[in-house]
Amino acid sequence: MEKQEKQNGKMNTGKQQNGKNTAPRHRSAPRRSAAKAPQEMTIEERLRALRMQQEATVEAAPEMLAAEPAKPVKKEPAPKRGRPAKPAAEKAPAKRGRPAAKPASGTAKTAAGNGKKSRAARKTPVRIIPLGGLHEVGKNITVYECGQDAFLVDCGMGFPDADMLGVDLVIPDFTYLEKNADKIRGIVITHGHEDHIGSIPYLLRKINVPIYGTKLAIGLIEGKLKEHGLLGKADLRVITPKQTVKMGCMSVEFIRVNHSIPDSVGVAIHTPAGVIVYTGDFKVDFSPIEGDIIDLARFAELGSKGVLCLLSDSTNAERPGSTMSESKVGQSFNTLFNRAEGKRIIVATFSSNIHRIQQIADNAMKYGRKVAVSGRSMINVVGKAMELGYLKVPDGLFIDIDAINRYPADKIVLITTGSQGEPLSALSRMASSDHRKVSVTPNDFIIISATPIPGNEKHVTRVVNDLLKLGAEVIYEKMYEVHVSGHACQDELKLILSLTKPKFFIPVHGEYKHLVAHAHLAQSVGIPPSNILIGDIGQVIQVDNVEMKVIGNVEAGGVFVDGLGVGDVGSIVIRDRKRLAQDGLIIIVATIEKETGACMAGPDIVSRGFVYVRESEELMEEARLLVKKALDQCLDSGIRDWTTMKNSIKDALSSFIYRKTKRSPMILPIMMEI
Structure with missing residues (x-):
């Protein structure tokens, strides 16, 4: 890892003492072949190649992408607008921040370009208001405001902590959005993971605005809204990478990225103050399963014209190097499927990882096996992916789980949920001999194709132990390369920072330690500490062409969902449940x-x-x-x-x-x- 450069100055932190913040998770293109595997290139070689590509792209590219209207899925009219509300800055008084853990010593009240006071004429500022996704992994939702226009990027849910007894999920506090509903022009979705779309049904009950997303993301949202009985009233609009949609005085450009689910995008938000880039969840995969690599040329082109502020995924900011390609897992599956000759194969993975499911299906077909699916979420996602053409399999490869006993065990691959050891998941029920249709025997070869999320290690270990006691052979990540992350590591994060060359930087999507690590990386590529802000949920971050600063707070936090109840379980109820459980x-x-x-x-x-x-x-x-x-x-x-x-x-x-x-x-x- 490169040695971090020492910077003079102070890093801006959004942590506050007296704030009100009360926060308590298409069709596939043909696969490419190359003379030299890009994954073997050093980061310096990649940068040189990208700069050459950038120069060629900039010469041929138009000055700005033309705004192209998104194709509506539903033809219902957009909701009526009310009287404009006051801007967020007027709703909450500015409060001084207090220093948190800092890569550089000291603290700064505001961040000005290059650490110097700019004399440039101020442009209309943009307010960035994270309502989730900071100091946590999950519940991603951010408001972007300019004048009397606003829109959301993502609307995700979080998973409850172990001490949130009885809570099913955690959604963002929508109070601020309800108070400013007349300003909100739409919701932009970067991809179809639950921590980015899971709260949409709960928000639509309060505010009905257009939702923009790629085909797969919209397809998954449709299924979710159907379960909640809200599909008929939703205004869903499909977009594609390189498309731009208007959001009042702002416009949102969609940029293709690689992630662990197809059809993932980042966004470039064109505002009167300048361009704000949000990467979304991403990695740099030079040999992706779906065939299209991240659009690094567009990130570089935006950087050459000037990026005002970058918000970037911090999940793997502590990990050196680059994230391994998803195609590497397919190679491991090939080896393991060959090794499992004569045995039934059971693979547990995330239901949303369609790339992983595609590779399991490809290897099952190669070794003459049928594929069955277990677990409600897995069945739903696989069905939607096949319907939309993201999962390409021949007819007859997938069979119903009720039919698995009609085939020899060595002709079956079972894809199941439960890679995180969730107590009620399909794999956990198999491990406890409680699954109604699958009984684990010594003739089973089980692959857990996932890394335990922090906090789930004990659950996964318990499931592995129970499966081993039943005589099965169990393979997991520590033994074999059966999982890769969908998030960028340090070299990829520095690559995006170097290509976009932002004036200001806000690390997002991660726990506090991840945000601090990402801030260090930004300093190592030359961004002054005074131009870096580690924010917090509910803060109003104002940025223009001169400075970036926290100007106040809005009501934010988490709302517990317990069964059909939304918000009726609070800290007092949780306290009583803990006491009942303990004594x-x-x-x-x-x-x-x-x-x-x-x-x-x-x-x-x-x-x-x-x-x-x-x-x-x-x-x-x-x-x-x-x-x-x-x-x-x-x-x-x-x-x-x-x-x-x-x-x-x-x-x-x-x-x-x-x-x-x-x-x-x-x-x-x-x-x-x-």
Whole structure:
């Protein structure tokens, strides 16, 4: 890895002390052949080749891409606009930032080009408002505003942490969007992963605006909206790379990138202040499965004309080198399928990784095997990919999972969900012998084609151990090259920085440590620390041709979805669930005479998740007598207020229980009056 250059100056951080921020995841072109494998080229050779390509492209390219209207999927009229709202900067007062962990010492209030105060005439500023996707992996959604026009890039969901008991998923807080609905001109989707499209059904219930995306992304969104009963009211519009759509005073240009799902794009946002480039999730793959490489020439062309600000994927900013090509996994599959002769093959991978599924299908066809699919999300994505032509397989290759027993085991490949060890996934149910249609035997050869997401390591290890106990042979990433990332590593990130040459830089899409690592990379290619801003969810980042700064905050954070409930589970409910899960519940039932306040029946004590009553009769009897004593004391003191009586019971009993057991169960008194 290149040695990081030392920079004079200070890096801007968007972290604030007093902010209100309360944040709590087509058809394939023919494959290319080349005399020299591009993946073997050094980064310097790639840069030289790209510069030559850039010079040729710039000479022939038009001054600006012509705005081409997107083809609507639905012909319903766009929603009516209301009276313009005030700009975001007026809604929240500016607050001073405080330093966070910094690549360079010190802090800066604003960032001016090259660390010097520019005398250029100011242009209309753009406000960038991330409502998710910073200091976390997931829940990606960012607002871009200029004047009275705004649009969103992505609208994703996040997965709950282990301590968010009962929560199904986390969506962004849409409060700011609801208050400024009249300004929003549309939603731009970069690709079809859940952390970029998963919250769309919840937003459309509040704000109905056009949604722009590539064919596969729109196809996956259609399926999601159909499940929620919202497809009929949605305005979905298909776009293609190199196309441009108008968003009020701004226009959005779509740029092809490589990722772990086909039809991924980055965007160049043309604004009165200048061009803002957002890479989306990307990697540089010179031998991609779908045949089209990332449009580096367009990134270079934009850089030659001047990029005001770059927002770039930071997921792998800590990893040196370059990300391995997806085609390498196909080579590994070929070797492993050959090795699994005579056995049934089961492959677990991400349901959205259509490139991976294509390579599994290709090798199954090569070795004369049929393919079956298990797992609801896998079935949905495979069906949609085949329908739209992104998964190219001959008729008859895929069979229903109910038919697998009609074929010899060595003629079957089963593609399944569960690569992250999710408790209810298909692979987890196979490992626990709980799958209704698949029983794992010593004749199974199982490939887990994924890397555990941080926090899922224990779940994956448990599944691997259970599969091994059943006698199966299990292959995973630490043993073989059966997975590659869909995100760029350090050399690729520096390549994009070098091609676009942005005046300002905002690392996005990652935890805080990823953003800091990406900021270091930006400094190493010559961007002054004062021109780099590590933002936070809810901050209003204003950028023009002179400076970039945080001017305020908007309401932002996470909203919990639990079953059909959206937002009705908050921190207090989660706290109670944790307490119930850790120490259980004690219910005290007493019958009180209305006139005298005397205890006429009980108190009776019921334990749930605390102790088994039949084995702790002495403890329960002591607790019952203590509650009776507390009620008698209330009676003697003339206390008739039920709240006071309940608190008296809780105080007396909680101290006793903790002294006896060192546990703090939830105590719930129930008073019945007669």
